[in-house]
Amino acid sequence: MANSEKAFTLPDNFRPRSYEISLSNLDHKRRIFTGHVKIHFSCNKPSKKIHLNVRDLVIDSAEIRLVSDGRTLQLLSCETNSRLEAITLNVAEPISSNFSVHIDYRGVIQNNMSGFYRSKYKEHKSRKEKVMLSTQFEATDARGAFPCVDEPAQKATFKVSIIAEECYTVLSNMPEEKRSSRGSQVEHIFHTTPLMPTYLVAWAIGEFEFIEGKTEKEIYPTLDQYSIVDGTSKTTGVLPIRIYTSLGKRNQGLFALSVATKAVDLFSELFKIPYPLPKLDLLCVESYSHNAMENFSLITFRPSALLTNYKNGGDSNLAALEKVAYVVCHEIAHQWFGNLVTMQWWDELWLNEGFATWVGWYAVSLLFPHWDVRSIVMLRSHETALTLDALRESHPVKVTLRDPKDIDQVFDTISYLKGCSVLEMVSRYLGEKDFLAGVALYLERNRWGNATMEDLFDCIYQVSHVNMLENIRPWLLESGYPLLTVTESNDKLDIRQRQCGVCEEIKQTKYWWVPLLLTRDDEFLRKLDFTGKSIECGAGSKFNLLNTDGAAFYRVIYETPKLMEALCDNLINLSSRSKMSLIADVFALRPLANFLHLVSRIMMVHNSEDVYVWKMINTSLMKIRSVMFSPSDPKLLANFDLYILRLIDPWIEQALEYFRNCATISKNQEGASCPDSSIQFYDSILTTAGKLSHPGVVEAARALFLKGNINASNRAIVLTTVLSQPDTTRLIFDRVVEWLDKAVLEEVEIILRSLGGVTNPHLFESCFVLLFKIEQMNVQFLAEGWKDNPLIHSTILQSVRQYGRQLLNRLSVNQVIIARFVSFTFGYCRGKDSVQQIKLIFEGFDISAFDRVLNQTLELIEGNTGYYANNASLWKEFFK
Incomplete structure (x- = not known):
């Protein structure tokens, strides 16, 4: 056992084998509940002390019974360890055999999107305020819902029963075994799970509806003599998969359901192990700080990671479909990699x-x-x-x-x-x-x-x-990775490695094993590698590309100009990923002039199908725009914007033609909107052009906005363009803010990013105040809009300083929320003054839950400051 593990784990005298968890008296208004847990232990080493993790629970009674004779042992005391978030039950005699612990307790229903918590939401159609209860136990929040040994290695089986109002649907990891009426309430008893750690236990209570699908393969366990030992059953069949949502939203899960049914079959074949539980539920949780959580067979999702209007008589943009497809596949993969093992x-x-x-x-x-x-x-x-x-x-x-x-x-x-x-x-x-x-x-x-x-x-x-x-x-x-520098002489490549760093030269303490993944002309040398300081190899004839497709985790700089020019002359022979890797390395490691030269060469041969090459360029250009901006010389920013517009000018007319005719978007075989790569490219350059006030794009976007002709295909372009104009009025701003109340799915995220792009200084304060009005889980999307908006940076920094304690208290309800706010809001600042102001914001505030992110953000600002110092003269000369 590693020292870090020993420091945080409970003594292992006894090992939990099974839990029986019963919940009742669920009072979501007072946010309290009553619980009973029965834990069966085996003995590793005799002891008089039984250790359990507990947080925010009141223990009403505890009883220890021996399995061998049913005898109850005398409980002498219950001690608390706040550091380990644990209690110790001290008994009168050493326990050397199997036993059970019976605990009655009371707990708190949280409102911070962690543990056993409450989500408030407005029903889809009626807009009535509703409540649902669900769990988020990873990493150490199960202990806030039931006493347990809350460690990933302490796997056990779980039998859950929940008493809830009869109007509610109740879900857990396993299918429901039986239910019985208790007056106006119903007791739901679920089948026992196979072995799993506490952080994967889950339940949910709410007014849900569902759609159901099934896999094509008929290889999955059923409840016919299902074994909790190995996840097998007497007979096999298709796996039933359900998407659960609040009322009125179930059909928005159709796309996710189609992905899930295919993904389960795919992973079962890929891993050579059929999905091991007899059902799979995917639940949309209305308030959720994460994208999703892989609870065994009851996966929970935030709405935009599970639901989309695709196949629901509406439309969704490709980014929304990609997000749902990826998150669903990621969480289903966890059922093997993380849950099973x-x-x-x-x-x-x-x-x-x-x-x-x-x-x-x-x-x-x-x-x-x-x-x-x-x-x-x-x-x-x-x-x-x-x-x-x-x-x-x-x-x-x-x-x-x-x-x-x-x-x-x-x-x-x-x-x-x-x-x-x-x-x-x-x-x-x-x-x-x-x-x-x-x-x-x-x-x-x-x-x-x-x-x-x-x-x-x-x-x-x-x-x-x-x-x-x-x-x-x-x-x-170890942290970090190598930077390979490549020079050429006498038809030989000299490749050297050193550690890559953002802010300063890092003292070399090690050399990595490095797979070169070298492409020489049309030959790919996959297993050419080296360890040590340097290696020499033949240079080839046309071009030499290290780290083909950017598949290895390092950066490359071609120090000999001839090598770089050879790659530029052969860009048409490089894959999209290889070009993206080249762009990223030059942007990160070379002066601005080198990057602009590479961009001009790539855009000369660019085609609209290489959408992600352009997105990589655009991401870099937007960062340069933010980092190099100076309020004292706004003309430089205007000229830089003009430079970007000239880069994309060859495609603007085609893009505008598409934009004006969004209703005729190409359809896939199933009849749903599915933009091809060219349309993705048009979307990206139109969004950028609109942000930079291209007259044609601004005119078209404003026309659609005024007509209310906004849909998933054009929403991001229209709102980004309209809101980012310096003459945007408060009337327009307030109108878009009002849409947030009725917006669904990915619409909220797009609206908030667009609102963060306002450039009219009279709207900056109103934009900041949104932090106190929107749901905490959505704050990151407003901050993402600020990231690429240098005009608002100083105002936001001043406002955060002014309202720091009030704001931090609101956002620190959840570690994920405040960490994302910090990184997105401050990551593109520069200057020692910015660093000092940010440190003052957090002075006296407990940052232990997000200090890594805060320190990383401050170091990024240090890097931005260095980038500006190294490139300021060229910036001023080139864009004056």
Whole structure:
């Protein structure tokens, strides 16, 4: 057991084998409930002390009974350990055999989107205020709903019963076994689960409706003599899959249902293990800080991660469909990787989240081959991880936990996205076939148990005969990654590595194993690699591209101009991902002049199908725009905007023609809106052009806005354009704000991002005040709008300082919410003064739940400051 695990785990004298949890007296108005739990323990080592995790629970009674003779042991005392969030039951004599603990207790129904909590919402059609109750126990919140040993390695079975009003539907991990009336209430008793950790236990109570589908394969366990030992049954059949929503929304789950039915079959085949529970429910939770949670067989989602108007007589944009498809696949993948086989301790969270991220996108690429999924991953996952992991304030993928509160902070970019990127690198080096065969072996060997990264890579070794663990250890156990510098002389490439850093040269303490993934002309040398300081190899004839497709986790700089020009001359021969990787590396590591030169070369040969190449360029340009902006010289910003408009000018007329005729969007075979890559490209350049006040786009967007002709196809373009104009009136602003009350699904997120883009200074204060009016779980989307809006940065910073304590108290209701607010709101600031002001905002405030994100954000500001200093003279000269 690692030291970090020992510091936070309970003594293991006794091991829980099963729980029987009963909930009653659910009072959502007073936010209280009554519970009873019966826990069966086996004995590892005799002791007089029984340790249980407890938080926010009042223990009314506790009784300990021996299994052998039914005798009740004398309870001497109940001690509390606030650091471990635990109680210790002291008994009169040592226990050396199996026993059970019976506890009556009272608990709190939370309102912070954690633990057992309440969501308030307005019913879809009637707009009446309603309430639903649901759970979010990962990582350590099960202890707030029932006394337990709240650790991932302490797997047990769970039998849940809940007494609720008869008007409510009640759900849990297993199908309902029976129900009985209790006056105006009903007791719902659920079948016993197979082995699972406490953080995957789930239940929900509310006025729900559902739609149901089923898998094509008939290989899944049923309730016919279902075994909680191995997840098998006497007979097999199709798996019933349901989408549960609040009343009036169930048909908005049709797209998610179509994805889920296919994903279960796909993963069952890929992992060579059929889905192991007899049902699968996907529940839309109205208030949710995360995108989703993989509770075994009762997966919970925020509305925009599960619901869409697709196939519901309405329309949805491709971004909304991509989000739903990915999140559904990610969470279903967890049913094997995380639920069936669970990490030993939270320091290896990446085993759950990194793999689910990688294989979630892998599944989407198979289910939707017409989407350029590999490029999506490059833009949203790979590049995000590279940016963060170049910071001093990054952390290893396998992270040392400093404090129990720190567990929630490891649910971050490194665990998810660097974890995914490292697995992608391994998969590309070994080949997907061997990699996935190793994963399947890992799941088979460890099913229903717990495992470590050593177990995973041992299975990969058994299949591939490559000892990847030794190669990959530095990538997982240390933060950072290498920067490869490439020079050419005498037809030889000289490749050297050093550690990459954002703010300063980092002292070299190690050298990585590096897969070069070299493309020389048309030849791809997949298994060419090196360790050490440098390597020399042949240069080839036309061009040499390292890290083909950006599949490995490092950056490359071509120091010899000839090498870079050869790549620019052969851009047409590079894949979308290879061009994206090249763009990202030059933007991150070279002066602004080099980046602008590469952009001009790429746009000369760009075609509208390379939408994610443009999005990578656009993301970089928008960051330059934010970081380089100076209020004292707004003309420079206007000229930079003109430069961007000139880049996209060759496609503007075609894009405007599409924009004016959005009703004729191409349809897929099933008749639903499904933009192709060209339309995605048009959407992106129109949104950018509108933000930068292109006259034709502004005129078209305003016409649609005034007519009320706004739909999913044009909503982002119209609202971004209309709201970002300097002459936007308060009347328009207030009108859009009013739409939030009736907006559904992805509409809220788009509206808030657009509101964050206002450039009329008279609206800045009203924009900031929205932080106190919108639901906390949606704050991040307003902050995302501020990110690319340099005109509002100083006002927002001043306003946050003025209302800091009031605002922080509102947002700190949930660690995820405040962390995202901090990173999105301040990440594009620059200057020592900004750093000092932000530090003053948090002075005297408990930042322990989000200090990693805050420190990373401050370091990003330091990097922005350095970027400005290094490029200010060129910026002023080039765009004067």
